[in-house]
Amino acid sequence: QxxxxxxxxxxxxxxxxxxxLNCTYSNSAFQYFMWYRQYSRKGPELLMYTYSxxxxxxxxxxxxxxxxxxxxxxxxxxxxxSDSATYLCAMSVDYKLSFGAGTxxxxxx
Amino acid sequence: DVKVTQSSRYxxxxxxxxxxxxxxxxxxxxxxxxxxxxxxxxxxxxYFSYDVKMxxxxxxPEGYSVSREKxxxxxxxxxxxSTNQTSMYLCAIDTVYGYTFGSxxxxxxx
Numbered sequence: 001q002x003x004x005x006x007x008x009x010x011x012x013x014x015x016x017x018x019x020x021l022n023c024t025y026s027n028s029a030f031q032y033f034m035w036y037r038q039y040s041r042k043g044p045e046l047l048m049y050t051y052s053x054x055x056x057x058x059x060x061x062x063x064x065x066x067x068x069x070x071x072x073x074x075x076x077x078x079x080x081x082s083d084s085a086t087y088l089c090a091m092s093v094d095y096k097l098s099f100g101a102g103t104x105x106x107x108x109x
Numbered sequence: 110d111v112k113v114t115q116s117s118r119y120x121x122x123x124x125x126x127x128x129x130x131x132x133x134x135x136x137x138x139x140x141x142x143x144x145x146x147x148x149x150x151x152x153x154x155x156y157f158s159y160d161v162k163m164x165x166x167x168x169x170p171e172g173y174s175v176s177r178e179k180x181x182x183x184x185x186x187x188x189x190x191s192t193n194q195t196s197m198y199l200c201a202i203d204t205v206y207g208y209t210f211g212s213x214x215x216x217x218x219x
Binding site for chain 1 (some may be wrong): 113140142149150151152154157199201203206207208209210211212213215
């Protein structure tokens with residue numbers, strides 16, 4: 001069993017829809033939780049960073065962590081074609097990250 | 110913002126060649142990482158370094174080595190390239206609030 005499980009999709013939504021992405025994990029020692037966005041042929045870029053259970057908002061993005069269920073989510077409101085990318089969840093113990101496989105999202109204009 | 114530069118975007122090498130991938134940061138962060146990314150497998154850690162001349166194996170170190178002679182530079186070495194090392198290679202640094210990645214090097218071994 002992988003430490004971090006993420007549905008690879010692909011996910012296709014119309015412009016303006018809410019995008020919902022999820023990851024589950026097995027290692028209860030994970031302390032920090034992140035979401036990265038990766039455009040084609042580019043390196044991942046950090047979108048959201050959190051270390052506690054609950055919700056964190058940044059503009060159209062909301063990260064949700066449920067440590068008791070070992071489950072994290074990312075929501076993108078009012079999705080735009082420019083949000084089309086692969087989204088990777090990641091979590092860490094100390095400074096070492098474990099990544100999900102990534103979910104490819106396409107937002108149709 | 111910190112910048113992570115990988116020397117090559119695309120590389121094509123022959124089987125058996127020794128390959129060097131370079132990664133340079135423009136700040137003073139201690140922890141640097143090399144990952145490879147393959148479809149369906151996600152990012153897998155090859156090696157990481159937590160200081161000059163210090164290194165530790167990641168999850169898939171076989172066939173690779175690393176060098177960190179200066180704090181800002183972390184090199185990944187493929188001792189004898191093989192076709193199963195065709196992949197996207199990503200360098201990252203730990204900036205406390207998550208990793209910053211380079212743009213990646215897409216290596217093809219023929």
